[in-house]
Each structure stands twice: as structure tokens, then as C-alpha cells.
Amino acid sequence: MIKAVVFDVDDTLYDQKAPFVAALAPIIQLPTSFDLTRTFQAYRRQSGQLTKSFLSRKNIAEWEVTRLNTALHAQDLPPVTPEAAAAFQDAYTHKLQHIALFPGLATVLNRLKAQYQLGIITNGQTDYQLAKVMRLHMQRWIDRQTILTSEEAGVAKPDPQIFTMMNRRLKLRASEIVYVGDCYSLDIRAAKQAGWQAFWFNHRNFEIPDGDWTPDQTVESPAELQQLLLALTGVAQL
Incomplete structure (x- = not known):
């Protein structure tokens, strides 16, 4: 029996691709029809490695250049200069100040909160991720105690240990918790390995990789996630 619902943040609670593309477009000057999905996903994979043990404040500017150029390489796009990478980062950070929940999620969270414990597990620096949580007004539904970042935990998804830590915070067994995330490898496989149920919000329409772990549910749009x-x-429908 499910007693708690725990969410990923980036590209699960809000559309992370839109501000990324808007910030990158003037830097690399591509046609508006060019699909940057693979670049975006590669950037997200790089960002997921940003933990306290991996990166010090002293080399963050250098790492931001490497992170962006590694992502661009995923679609054979030319690398950018450190100055261009800094301009992108400034623009992206600015645009992330104006993120909003996917349509319908606020109503869903109101209903879920009445019946379930709610939480968040997210990779990234604690201050940076908590700032996003606050911009999304998630404090209306989720207490700080049940928000766990990889920096705080000392391990990052896809390590199942971070899910086990949340078991203790919620005081529940793994089988009583469901995780909602957009990334199969970081979210779905890891949650299943930890003994959780897992809902895959596959709104980027990726094929499921070969593997032993199958999502308990898969949805492909914000409307399907809402339902x-x-x-x-x-509640069958609004």
C-alpha cells in the first residue's frame, strides 16, 4: 500500500528544457527548428555529477565550460569559449528564476497532501535545488525534512542509498513509497533497485533502455501524469 509520493525536481515538476534552449539559442545561433533534446539531456547528465565531493567552488567556472561543451558534443555541435559558456550560464540562471509547475500539478499536490506523505529527492547542490523548490512554491506541500539533495546525502542518484535515506526520513518501508521522475536511469531504475515503486514521466518520449527494471506506470504528458x-x-478526473 502506497503511503508516500516522492518527486524528482528538474524536468519532472517543471519544464527544464525550455529555459535551457532559450538561454543557449543566442549563444550558438542555430535554426529555431533545430532539436536540442540530446544536448539538453547530456547537459543534465553532467549536472547530475555536481556534488559537494566532486566539485569545489574554486573550479566551478572551468567545470561549467566543460559541462556545456560536453553536452554540445552529443549533437556534434562546436564547442564554445569560456566567455560564451559564462554568458549561457548567466542567461540560464536568470531564466530559471521564472520556472513554474507543469499544468495541473498544483491541484494534484493539494489532493495528494490530504492522503499521503510527500517528498523530494534531487541531485545537485542543496542551496541551488532548494531555491528551485521555493520558486515552485513546493513548501506548500512538502516539509524541508522530506527534501533530500545529493549534496546533503553524500550520494547521488542512481545510487539507491539516497532512496534508503528517504525511507528513514518518512519512517516507511520501501514498498510503501512511489517515486515520480523523468529520467529512466537516474530515477526509475534507481528507485526500483531500492525497492520502491516508480512512475516514469517520459514526456521526452525516450525508448526504455534494455534492463531488468520496468516502471510501474509510464505517462508521456503533464495531463497523463495529472490523471x-x-x-x-x-479521483478519476477533475
Whole structure:
């Protein structure tokens, strides 16, 4: 029996690709029809490695250049200069100041909170991720105690230990928790390895990789996610 619903943050609670593309477009000057999905996903994979043990404040500027150029290489795009990478980072940070929940999620969270414990597990620096959580007004539904970042935990997804830490915070067994995330390898496989149920918010329409772990549910749009989560509360539709 599910007693808690825990969410990823980036590209699960809000659309992370839109501000990324908007910040990158003037830097590399591509046609508006060019699909930057693979570059975006590569950037996210690089960002997931940003933990306290991996990166010190002294080399963060250098790492930001490497992170962006590694992502651009995923689609054979030319590397950018450190100055261009800094300009992108400034623009991206600015645009992330104006993120909003996917449509329908606020209503769903209101209903979920009445019946379930709610939480967040997210990779990244604690201050940076908490700032996003606050911009999304998630404090309306989720207490700070049940928000766990990889920097705080000392391990990052896909390490299942971070999910086990959340078990203790929620005081629940793994089988009583479901995780909602957009990334199969970081979110779904890791949650299943930890004994959780896992809902894959596959709104980027990726094929499921070969593997032994199958999502308990898969949805491909914010509307489908809304209906899935409402079903947990016994509400078929709004």
C-alpha cells in the first residue's frame, strides 16, 4: 500500500528544457527548428555529477565550460569559449528564476497532501535545488525534512542509498513509497533497485533502455501524469 509520493525536481515538476534552449539559442545561433533534446539531456547528465565531493567552488567556472561543451558534443555541435559558456550560464540562471509547475500539478499536490506523505529527492547542490523548490512554491506541500539533495546525502542518484535515506526520513518501508521522475536511469531504475515503486514521466518520449527494471506506470504528458496521480487519490478526473 502506497503511503508516500516522492518527486524528482528538474524536468519532472517543471519544464527544464525550455529555459535551457532559450538561454543557449543566442549563444550558438542555430535554426529555431533545430532539436536540442540530446544536448539538453547530456547537459543534465553532467549536472547530475555536481556534488559537494566532486566539485569545489574554486573550479566551478572551468567545470561549467566543460559541462556545456560536453553536452554540445552529443549533437556534434562546436564547442564554445569560456566567455560564451559564462554568458549561457548567466542567461540560464536568470531564466530559471521564472520556472513554474507543469499544468495541473498544483491541484494534484493539494489532493495528494490530504492522503499521503510527500517528498523530494534531487541531485545537485542543496542551496541551488532548494531555491528551485521555493520558486515552485513546493513548501506548500512538502516539509524541508522530506527534501533530500545529493549534496546533503553524500550520494547521488542512481545510487539507491539516497532512496534508503528517504525511507528513514518518512519512517516507511520501501514498498510503501512511489517515486515520480523523468529520467529512466537516474530515477526509475534507481528507485526500483531500492525497492520502491516508480512512475516514469517520459514526456521526452525516450525508448526504455534494455534492463531488468520496468516502471510501474509510464505517462508521456503533464495531463497523463495529472490523471495518474489523481487516480492515487481515488479521483478519476477533475
